[in-house]
Amino acid sequence: xxxxxxxxxxxxxxxxxxxxxxxxxxxxxxxxYSVQETFGNNVFFWQGLxxxxxxxxxxxxxAALGRQFLFxxxxxxxxxxxxxIIALSMPKKGMWVPVCLVLMALPMLIPWNVVGAxxxxxxxxxxxxxxxxxxxxxxxxxxxxxxxxxxxxxIIVMDVWHWTSLVVLLSYAGLVSIxxxxxxxxxxxxxxxxxxxxxxxxxKMKTVLTIAILLRFxxxxxxxxxxxxxxxxxxxxxTTLLSIxxxxxxxxxxxxxxxxAMSLIYFAITLLVSWLFYTLMTKDDAQ
Amino acid sequence: xxxxxxxxxxxxxxVTHIKPTSLVLETGHFNVLLGQTGSGKTSLIKLMAGLDxxxxxxxxxxxxxxxxxxxQKRNVSLVHQFFVNYPQMTVYDNIASPLRVAxxxxxxxxGRVEEAADILQLRPMLNRRPQELxxxxxxxxxxxxxxxxxxxxVFLDEPLANLDYKLREELREQLPELFxxxxxxxxxxxxxxxxxxxxxxxxxxxxxxxxxQYGTTAQIYRKPENLxxxxxxxxxxxxxxxxxxxxxxxTLDTGxxxxxxxAAAGLPDGAYTLAIRPHHVTPVPAGTDYVKLSGKVLVTxxxxxxxSAHFQLGDDGWVSLAHGVHPYEVGEAHEFYMDASHxxxxxxxxxxxx
Numbered sequence: 001x002x003x004x005x006x007x008x009x010x011x012x013x014x015x016x017x018x019x020x021x022x023x024x025x026x027x028x029x030x031x032x033y034s035v036q037e038t039f040g041n042n043v044f045f046w047q048g049l050x051x052x053x054x055x056x057x058x059x060x061x062x063a064a065l066g067r068q069f070l071f072x073x074x075x076x077x078x079x080x081x082x083x084x085i086i087a088l089s090m091p092k093k094g095m096w097v098p099v100c101l102v103l104m105a106l107p108m109l110i111p112w113n114v115v116g117a118x119x120x121x122x123x124x125x126x127x128x129x130x131x132x133x134x135x136x137x138x139x140x141x142x143x144x145x146x147x148x149x150x151x152x153x154x155i156i157v158m159d160v161w162h163w164t165s166l167v168v169l170l171s172y173a174g175l176v177s178i179x180x181x182x183x184x185x186x187x188x189x190x191x192x193x194x195x196x197x198x199x200x201x202x203x204k205m206k207t208v209l210t211i212a213i214l215l216r217f218x219x220x221x222x223x224x225x226x227x228x229x230x231x232x233x234x235x236x237x238x239t240t241l242l243s244i245x246x247x248x249x250x251x252x253x254x255x256x257x258x259x260x261a262m263s264l265i266y267f268a269i270t271l272l273v274s275w276l277f278y279t280l281m282t283k284d285d286a287q
Numbered sequence: 288x289x290x291x292x293x294x295x296x297x298x299x300x301x302v303t304h305i306k307p308t309s310l311v312l313e314t315g316h317f318n319v320l321l322g323q324t325g326s327g328k329t330s331l332i333k334l335m336a337g338l339d340x341x342x343x344x345x346x347x348x349x350x351x352x353x354x355x356x357x358x359q360k361r362n363v364s365l366v367h368q369f370f371v372n373y374p375q376m377t378v379y380d381n382i383a384s385p386l387r388v389a390x391x392x393x394x395x396x397x398g399r400v401e402e403a404a405d406i407l408q409l410r411p412m413l414n415r416r417p418q419e420l421x422x423x424x425x426x427x428x429x430x431x432x433x434x435x436x437x438x439x440x441v442f443l444d445e446p447l448a449n450l451d452y453k454l455r456e457e458l459r460e461q462l463p464e465l466f467x468x469x470x471x472x473x474x475x476x477x478x479x480x481x482x483x484x485x486x487x488x489x490x491x492x493x494x495x496x497x498x499x500q501y502g503t504t505a506q507i508y509r510k511p512e513n514l515x516x517x518x519x520x521x522x523x524x525x526x527x528x529x530x531x532x533x534x535x536x537x538t539l540d541t542g543x544x545x546x547x548x549x550a551a552a553g554l555p556d557g558a559y560t561l562a563i564r565p566h567h568v569t570p571v572p573a574g575t576d577y578v579k580l581s582g583k584v585l586v587t588x589x590x591x592x593x594x595s596a597h598f599q600l601g602d603d604g605w606v607s608l609a610h611g612v613h614p615y616e617v618g619e620a621h622e623f624y625m626d627a628s629h630x631x632x633x634x635x636x637x638x639x640x641x
Contacts, residue, residue, distance in 0.1 A: 181367040184338050189385040190359030203374045 033260035051261035061262065063237070064245040065269075068221060071155070071241055075220040078160055080213060083167025087175055088201070090168070101172075104165040112162075116229025119158045144231065148238035155227045155239055162226065163216065170212040174205035210281045214274055221270055242266055288314045288349050288439050290335055290472050295344035297334050304330040306497040307344055312472050312489075317463060319483040319504060320476040322493030322519055328476035330496065332442045335474070337361045348439055359388075361440075364433035364471075368445040370425035372417035378404070378428050379413040385436045403435035406465060423454040434465065440472045447482075459485060480522045484508060492516045514560060514637035523565045523595060526605040530561040530632075537561070537627075541601040545578040551632050551641040559640070560633040565595065565608035567629040570621065577624040580605075587615045598623065 034052070037045040055061050090100050110118070125131040125143050134142040144150040178200065186196045224243035227233070233240035233248070240248075246266065250259035294307040305327050312318040320328040333339045335346060337358035345354045353361050364385075372381045382400045391399075404410050407427040417425050426446060433441050443462075447455040463486060466473045477483060483490050483504055490504040492511075500507055500516045511517035517525050529540050533556050538544040547554075567573075568580070582598035582605065589595075595608045596615050607623050615621055632641040 179369055179371075181369050181371045184333070184336075184365060185367070185371045187338060187358045188336065188363060188365050190388045191384070195388075199373045199375055 030260045030263050033256045034264055036257060038256045047257060051257045052265065055258055055262045055265060060245065061265075064240055064242050067238075067240065068242040071223070072217060072220045074156055075159055075163075076213065076216055078156070079164045079167050079216055080209070082160070083164050083212065084171050084205070084209075086164070086168045087171035088197070090172055092176060101169070104168050104172075106165075107162050108165050110162075112225040113229050115158065115162050116226040119154065119226075120230050123154050144235075146235055148235055151231050151235060151239050155230060158226060158230060159220065159223070163219065166215065167212045170208040171205055174208040175201060178204045206281070210278065213281070214277055217277060218270060218274060221273070288470055288472050289347075290440055290474075291347040292335070293345040293347065295334060295346055296342045297330055297339055298342035299339065303342075304339075304496055305334055306495075308498050309344075310491060310498055310501060312474060312491075314470055314472050316473075317466075317486045317488035318472065318474045319486055319488060319490040320474060320493055321478070321480065321483045321490050322476075323478055326478075326493040326519075327496040328478075328493055329444055331493065331498075332365070332444050332474060332476060335440065336363050336365055336442055338365075362436075362438045363440040363442060364436050364438045365442045365444065366426070366429045366433050366446045368448045370417070370422060370429060370449070372425060372428050372432075374417060377414050377416055378409055378420070378431075381417065381428055382409075382431045382435050385432060399435045399437070400431075403431040406434060407431045423450055423458065426450060426458070430465065434469070437469070438471060440474065441466060443473065443475045445476055445478065448477075462486070463488075480508075480520045483520070490520075492519050494519060510639065511631065512639050514562060514633045514639075517562050517631055517633075517639075521564055523606045523608060525562050525564055526568060526600075526603070527560055527562045528600060528603050528605075530559050532556055532559060539580075539601070541580070543578055543580050543625075545627050547627070548576070549628065549641070551630075554632065554641055558635055560635060560637070562631045562633060563625055563627075563629060565606040567626040568605060568607040568623050569609040569626075570596070570607060570613045570615075570623055571609070572624040573626055574628070576626065576628045578627050580623045580625055581620055582623065584615045584617050584619060584621050587617060596621070596623075 035047055035049070037047050039045075086104075091097055107115075120128075122128045123131050123142075123144055125135050131142065134140045141147075142150050144154040182200045182204075183196065186200060191199070222243060223241060224247070227239055227241060228244055228247075231239045233244040242262075243266075246259060246262050249255050249262065290312040292308050292310045294309050295305065296303070296307045297305040308331070320331060322328050330339070334341065337353070337356060341354055345352055347353065348361065372378075373384060376384065379400055382403055383396050386396045386399060400413075401410075404413055407430055409424065409427055409431055412420060412424060412428075417428060420428065426449075430446070446462075447458055450458065459482065462475075475482075475486060487504055489502060490507050491498045491501040492507060492515075493499065494515050499519075500512045507516065508520055511520055514527065518527075531538050532547065532551075532554060535546050535552060536544055537547045537551070537559075539561070580600060582600045584596050584598045585604070586597040587594065589612060593608055593610055594613050594615075595606055596613070597604060597606050598621065599605075605623075631639060634640055
């Protein structure tokens with residue numbers, strides 16, 4: 001005979017509390033702000049969906065969103081292929097493997113604000129190594145504090161430097177897990193290197209690449225610290241990505257309502273695109 | 288067709304994987320490479336397939352020196368222990384892939400793929416992907432690729448090792464007919480003596496990177512040239528013990544003695560190693576010419592209708608294998624009967640003398 005009681009709830013309780021405090025409560029607080037006008041002394045007025053409408057209609061938000069998508073698109077289109085290429089050219093065994101792995105892991109170990117500060121100093125004209133070299137040695141006019149294009153190039157190069165390693169390490173893990181037997185079979189069939197990549201390596205890397213793309217998408221879409229330290233969103237608003245804009249509204253102008261509404265829209269977009277990526281990339285396996 | 292090794296050897300980063308080996312493998316029967324794990328079976332196959340370079344010597348195929356030829360030009364097939372297929376391609380495309388690389392016409396590819404698929408009963412699965420198939424079907428797909436390619440040599444490297452018992456039996460029965468009359472030299476590597484016996488043909492015994500004996504499978508089973516060969520070609524392991532012969536009398540270190548007959552009777556007096564297969568050591572006397580042994584039973588096993596007992600005979604661990612269920616008591620001494628007429632006699636350095 002089956003015994004039924006309510007004890008199971010005790011096992012679920014810890015995770016319930018954990019999720020409540022680090023996700024549910026903060027999100028509901030934001031939802032609370034997003035539908036009200038907030039004054040001092042905790043005085044609130046109901047606003048309904050006004051803030052959402054205002055944000056979605058504002059040129060400022062649309063421009064920041066556009067920049068954000070452009071940034072993330074460039075990051076993915078550069079870092080994913082580059083990461084795969086580097087992983088393919090890394091040695092599979094021997095004494096150089098640990099050396100390569102450590103070198104690859106190094107950029108990821110540096111705190112984000114330090115990365116921003118490093119690249120800021122590195123690229124400053126007159127003072128920075130790269131800035132001096134480009135301007136005074138090569139004679140290329142380069143100043144990311146004045147020129148929007150230079151600023152974009154700098155934040156992209158910085159992110160590629162900082163995060164391509166993640167794609168490399170994940171792809172490499174996928175590559176080394178392919179048994180030698182597959183390469184032997186390909187050799188016996190006389191398959192070209194491209195075919196080996198297309199029909200053996202790429203399919204075998206698919207799972208880790210899915211993870212790499214999702215992680216790089218979410219990270220680059222939510223990026224804040226590095227461009228904030230490097231350019232502060234400038235020159236002008238040229239590198240003001242969504243998160244930088246959000247912080248300006250929330251903490252600069254202290255417009256809590258619109259900022260909360262913007263956070264929720266931001267969150268929804270991240271979630272939606274991640275879901276789309278995941279669904280598309282795992283579609284084949286589900287068949 | 289033939290594959291001929293002329294003192295071929297393989298050395299990788301200073302480690303000798305294959306010592307100079309000479310061997311002629313022919314078509315028309317299975318060529319079994321039998322040896323324990325690490326004995327060099329896979330190394331030898333990779334050497335013949337051209338996946339690894341020769342350190343010295345030559346390899347000839349059909350009177351052509353292929354020593355410097357790339358794998359692709361040697362026109363060989365390899366079926367691995369793991370089920371190796373292209374994961375993204377359908378079964379059809381998998382079987383067709385080597386033919387496409389070779390630039391064959393579409394209609395001919397279709398003919399060959401369908402023929403191979405029919406032989407291996409893969410017809411209904413041609414449009415599926417390997418991961419949607421069972422292990423047995425995946426290995427059939429790999430075999431079909433080898434058959435469709437019609438290569439000069441087919442290397443089967445423990446192809447059944449990862450299949451479950453029933454599938455293994457089934458596929459093993461079919462294997463010889465699959466390749467019969469196809470003209471390819473079939474090389475089959477295995478670590479199980481039983482498989483070599485079931486597949487028949489010829490067997491090359493391998494040990495420590497060298498072929499120790501080559502001949503028809505039955506002949507090697509009946510007359511292993513040395514103690515190592517006898518050990519490799521016996522499962523459970525062959526029983527061995529030191530023995531001394533004086534006149535007509537052979538005596539084991541444990542004191543058991545008997546009167547030798549047949550070829551062994553002509554041996555000069557001295558010390559020898561006696562070896563006998565486990566099924567000639569039984570708990571009840573078989574025949575008339577038996578020697579009584581006594582030893583402490585260590586482990587007993589019952590598999591199917593046979594029971595085996597590991598027992599201690601002097602310094603050596605021995606195994607008895609007999610039909611029926613026998614009442615052993617683990618830890619107790621038990622009597623066993625050795626049919627000495629089936630014993631092998633080796634010199635102390637391991638050469639078969641009788």
